[in-house]
Amino acid sequence: EHKWDSREHMVRESRQDRELGACSRESPSLHRRFTTLTITREPRSKRRAKDGAMGTDQGCASASSGAATTTTMLFEPSGDGQTPQVVVLVGAPGMGKTTMVRKVMVEWGEGALHTQFDFVFCIDCKAIVLPMEASVADLVSRCCPGLRVPAGKILDDQKKILFIFDGFEALGFSLVQPEAELSSDPREVKPLELTLMSLLKKTLLPEASLLITMRPTALGSLRQCLKGENYVEILGFSAARREEYFYRYFENPNKADVAFRFVRGNEILYSLCVIPVMSWTICTILEQELCGKKNLLECSKTTAGMMMFYLSQLLKHRDRDNPQVLQQFLLQLCSLAAEGIWKHKVLFEEKDIKDCGLDLPGLLPYFLNESVPREGEDHESVYAFTHLHLQEFFAAVFYVLEDDGKTISSLGRPEKDVKKLLESYKSRKDLNVTVRFLFGLVSQKSIEYMDKTIGCRISPQARKELLEWLQERHRGLSHPGQALKVSEMDTFHFLFEMNEKSFAQSALGHFTDLDLQNTRLTLYDQMALSFCIQHWAGLGSITLQGCSFHWRDPEAELDVSVPCALVVRRREELPCPIHLLCRALRHRDSALRVLRLRWCRLSERCCAELAALLAEHPGLAQLELADSSLGDSSVRLLCEGLRTPGCRLRILR
Numbered sequence: 001e002h003k004w005d006s007r008e009h010m011v012r013e014s015r016q017d018r019e020l021g022a023c024s025r026e027s028p029s030l031h032r033r034f035t036t037l038t039i040t041r042e043p044r045s046k047r048r049a050k051d052g053a054m055g056t057d058q059g060c061a062s063a064s065s066g067a068a069t070t071t072t073m074l075f076e077p078s079g080d081g082q083t084p085q086v087v088v089l090v091g092a093p094g095m096g097k098t099t100m101v102r103k104v105m106v107e108w109g110e111g112a113l114h115t116q117f118d119f120v121f122c123i124d125c126k127a128i129v130l131p132m133e134a135s136v137a138d139l140v141s142r143c144c145p146g147l148r149v150p151a152g153k154i155l156d157d158q159k160k161i162l163f164i165f166d167g168f169e170a171l172g173f174s175l176v177q178p179e180a181e182l183s184s185d186p187r188e189v190k191p192l193e194l195t196l197m198s199l200l201k202k203t204l205l206p207e208a209s210l211l212i213t214m215r216p217t218a219l220g221s222l223r224q225c226l227k228g229e230n231y232v233e234i235l236g237f238s239a240a241r242r243e244e245y246f247y248r249y250f251e252n253p254n255k256a257d258v259a260f261r262f263v264r265g266n267e268i269l270y271s272l273c274v275i276p277v278m279s280w281t282i283c284t285i286l287e288q289e290l291c292g293k294k295n296l297l298e299c300s301k302t303t304a305g306m307m308m309f310y311l312s313q314l315l316k317h318r319d320r321d322n323p324q325v326l327q328q329f330l331l332q333l334c335s336l337a338a339e340g341i342w343k344h345k346v347l348f349e350e351k352d353i354k355d356c357g358l359d360l361p362g363l364l365p366y367f368l369n370e371s372v373p374r375e376g377e378d379h380e381s382v383y384a385f386t387h388l389h390l391q392e393f394f395a396a397v398f399y400v401l402e403d404d405g406k407t408i409s410s411l412g413r414p415e416k417d418v419k420k421l422l423e424s425y426k427s428r429k430d431l432n433v434t435v436r437f438l439f440g441l442v443s444q445k446s447i448e449y450m451d452k453t454i455g456c457r458i459s460p461q462a463r464k465e466l467l468e469w470l471q472e473r474h475r476g477l478s479h480p481g482q483a484l485k486v487s488e489m490d491t492f493h494f495l496f497e498m499n500e501k502s503f504a505q506s507a508l509g510h511f512t513d514l515d516l517q518n519t520r521l522t523l524y525d526q527m528a529l530s531f532c533i534q535h536w537a538g539l540g541s542i543t544l545q546g547c548s549f550h551w552r553d554p555e556a557e558l559d560v561s562v563p564c565a566l567v568v569r570r571r572e573e574l575p576c577p578i579h580l581l582c583r584a585l586r587h588r589d590s591a592l593r594v595l596r597l598r599w600c601r602l603s604e605r606c607c608a609e610l611a612a613l614l615a616e617h618p619g620l621a622q623l624e625l626a627d628s629s630l631g632d633s634s635v636r637l638l639c640e641g642l643r644t645p646g647c648r649l650r651i652l653r
Contacts, residue, residue, distance in 0.1 A: 034103050035245040037096050037276065038235045039073075070103045071113050071162075074211065074232060084230035086200075088222065089213040091234035092369045092386050093314075094277025097213040098124075100234070101166045104211070108162075117209070118160040126167040134195055136186040136204060155186040161208045163199065168214045168222070175200070175221045200225040216370045220381075236274040245276075249283040259286040261551060262296040265523030268303050268433060272389050281310045297527065297580065302497050304440025305449070307393045312453045314366050323455045327403075329363050330456060332356040334398035337385065338414045341395040341434055346388060347371075350380045367394075389433060396437035402457040418462045422469045432490060439466060440497035463503070470494065470507045483541065485513030489525060496528035504535040512538050518546040526580040533584040541594040542585075548601055549577035576605040582613045590617065596624040607634040611641025614649055622651040 077083045091097045101122060107113055108120045121143045123130075131138070140151040147154075155161070173193045183190050183198040186205060190198070198204035200222075214222065216233075223229075237245060243260055250256035263269045263282060273279045285306055289299050301309075315326065336356050340346060353359050353368075367390075368383040385391035399418050418438070425431045440446060447458045474486050486492075486508065495504045514533075521529070526549065533539060576582075578597075585592055602610075602625065614620065625638075641647060 033245075033248045034099065035237065035241050035248055035276075037100065038238045038241070039232050040235055041230065041232055070100055070107060071116060074100075074104075075116070075209065078230070085202075085207070086210045086212070086226055086229040088219075088226070088229055088231050089211065089234065090216050090219065090231060091213070092215060092275075093366050094275055094386075095234040095236060096276040097234060098166055099276070101164055101211070101213060104164065116160070117162045119154055120162045120164065122164040122166065124166050125170040130171075130192055132192060133189050134192050135183075135189045136195060136199065138189065139195070152187050155205065161205070162211060163208060164211045164213075165196075166213045168212050171196070173197075173221075175225050197225055215365045219370075236276060237279060242270070242273045242279060245273075245279050246283060249280070250287070255287075255290055258290065258295055259283065261523055262286065262299065265525070265527075265550075266303060267522075267524075268389050268436075269306065272387055275387060277313075278310060278387075281313060282306055285309060297530075299527075300499070302440045302443075302499050304393070304396075304437050304443075304446060304497055307390075307437070307440075308446060308449055308454070315454060325360075326363070327456060329358065329360060330397070331401060331403050332358055333367055334394045334401055335414070337391045337394035338398040340385075340391055341431070342414055344430075346384050346391065348383045350383070353383055392433040393437050395434045396441055397456075399438060400441050400458045400462050402459050418465045419469075422465070436490070436493055436497050438462065439494040440499075442466065443498045443500055443503075445499070466494075466498075467503065467507055471510060474511060483513045484511045485515045485541075486511050487515045487517075489516060489519055489528075492525070492528040492532045496531050499531070501535050504532055505537065508532060508536045509538060511536075513541045513543070514539060515543045516545070516547055517543075519544075519548075521547055521549050523551055530580040530584040533581070533590075534587045537589050538591060540591050541596075542592065543594075543596040543598070544600055545596070545598040546600070547597075549581075551575065551577065576609045577603065578606050578609055582609045585613060585620075586616055591619060592617065593619055594622040594624075595620060596626075598624060598626040600627065601629060602627055602634070604631070604634045604637065607637040611637050614638070614641035614647045615644035616646055618646065618648055621648060622653075623649055624651075624653040626653065 074087050074089065075083055089097055089100065104113075105120065105122055108117065113120070121140055123139065123143060128142070130142070134142075137151040137155060140154065141147065144151075171192075173196065175193070175197055177194055177197055179201070181190075181194055182201060182203040183195060184203050195204070199208075199210065212222070243264075246260040246263070247253060247256040250259060263273060263286075269282055273282065285301050286296065286299070289296055289301060333356075336348060336352065336358065340348065348368075353364070358364055358368075367385065369386055371382050371384070385394070398414070399416055399421060421431065421438075422435065425435055441450075441458060442460060442463045447460060450456045450458045470491060474488070474491070475484060491507075495507060498504070514536075519525070533542075585595075607630070610623070610625075614623070638652075642649060642652075
């Protein structure tokens with residue numbers, strides 16, 4: 001009863017003191033937005049062999065199920081039924097370590113953990129100023145300055161106490177101290193490093209539980225101290241949890257559905273959403289885009305634009321006083337990324353990191369994960385970008401980031417040769433994402449954003465090379481004597497990434513035909529196609545054969561563990577599948593004369609859209625619909641369009 005009263009008092013204290021993390025103001029919002037993360041207890045070295053790269057979401061276990069609390073999940077008994085006393089929660093920056101700690105504190109503050117712990121003491125190692133010397137009782141008093149029960153008395157019953165150290169690496173301790181000097185008395189004042197080592201090595205409060213969060217880079221020294229530890233690594237959001245996060249973030253199910261459909265249609269963004277902070281970044285941008293709009297069909301943010309915003313968030317408070325250090329670090333990081341892309345390499349040795357001058361503890365962990373070898377393993381640490389698409393983004397930055405010309409060549413890194421990269425793309429389609437980012441980075445908006453917000457200068461020189469490459473590329477694909485046509489979907493992706501009307505006009509100005517075959521067109525594909533058609537004055541003929549139009553991935557379903565309340569869908573009908581195409585064809589400068597939609601599985605609603613196009617387009621003379629699925633009702637709708645005075649059609653097949 002006394003313990004319960006004390007816990008109630010602690011809850012009241014925690015609501016007044018944000019250091020405890022169980023602040024009443026954040027509790028409702030945390031409950032609303034908290035989405036279960038995928039974690040693994042499997043050794044990282046084994047999983048790396050399976051995945052080939054960090055940041056993927058294959059081979060991962062679900063973090064929790066049902067109504068289990070976050071703490072129950074983290075302190076899950078092992079195979080022998082023993083509950084671990086020490087849990088080390090490992091994850092790269094942005095993976096959700098601090099959020100999980102906040103969730104533990106909120107759950108405890110609401111009484112959900114009273115059977116496990118009477119007291120939970122949370123120390124934010126990144127924010128709190130700790131004394132040079134302290135006892136454990138001093139640390140408790142510092143956490144909860146208004147305790148009615150003396151700290152020493154609380155610590156006497158150690159079985160139901162949980163200590164949380166969030167961001168342990170921020171303390172900067174080597175954890176190499178003589179064991180003879182360790183303490184066993186919670187009231188004994190010692191140098192802070194010794195006091196913490198005593199907790200870790202269990203000479204002090206051996207029956208208390210510990211939850212330590214840290215980045216992978218700091219695991220080496222910690223492993224030497226711990227006994228009976230259990231390593232848990234955060235791998236991010238599973239496919240179903242990504243969708244759940246969008247519904248939790250937006251709260252309005254209509255907006256959530258619009259935003260998630262937009263992201264689901266862009267395979268790069270969707271893949272990146274495995275990283276919680278990237279999901280937050282994308283949702284934040286789309287929330288701004290949706291302000292005052294009903295849809296994202298005119299979204300002004302490109303994929304590269306979202307990556308630049310993410311980069312600006314990472315660098316917000318890093319080395320602002322020394323921009324030269326940051327510029328140099330980014331140059332070397334991008335050089336490493338490019339080298340890896342060329343060599344199909346996602347894992348880098350410690351020597352690579354040191355040779356590049358990237359071993360800066362204040363910057364490195366924000367970009368690369370470190371995999372530290374376990375005891376007995378005879379290899380050095382290896383590093384990887386948090387996600388392959390992040391490596392591809394920095395590889396693209398390598399080609400356009402201005403430098404003094406000395407740094408890269410002296411290390412024997414890849415040449416900054418944009419032409420060579422584009423030439424290699426012919427035979428290496430794995431370079432697609434890097435090339436796509438390259439187009440996005442040299443837009444006028446991107447050049448200004450990188451300069452003003454991030455402090456990096458992007459060279460516009462590559463714009464001319466990219467334009468010439470696109471023009472020559474499709475000339476080579478067209479047969480002599482035939483109309484010059486564009487028949488590669490990636491061209492539209494590249495131009496949409498740059499998102500500049502004048503550039504698209506220059507790139508497409510010499511071509512008259514568009515020909516795509518057997519292509520599954522996602523919402524992102526349709527937006528890219530629509531953008532280019534609107535700025536393609538000479539486009540006279542479109543042939544889409546065996547293509548399908550998708551506004552939602554039919555396979556993207558929430559799994560059964562996602563709360564039913566989040567499965568609410570938009571009540572209003574989705575637009576017609578060819579709505580974007582027809583809307584783009586209505587632009588006033590359209591020179592289109594021939595439209596072929598062969599075996600595209602057109603619905604009745606598509607025929608209604610086509611009828612409207614026939615009524616409004618003054619130049620459309622030939623329409624081909626080779627599709628056995630068209631029924632009488634669809635043809636009747638077409639006939640309505642044919643009867644209108646504005647219809648100029650001469651041939652219908």
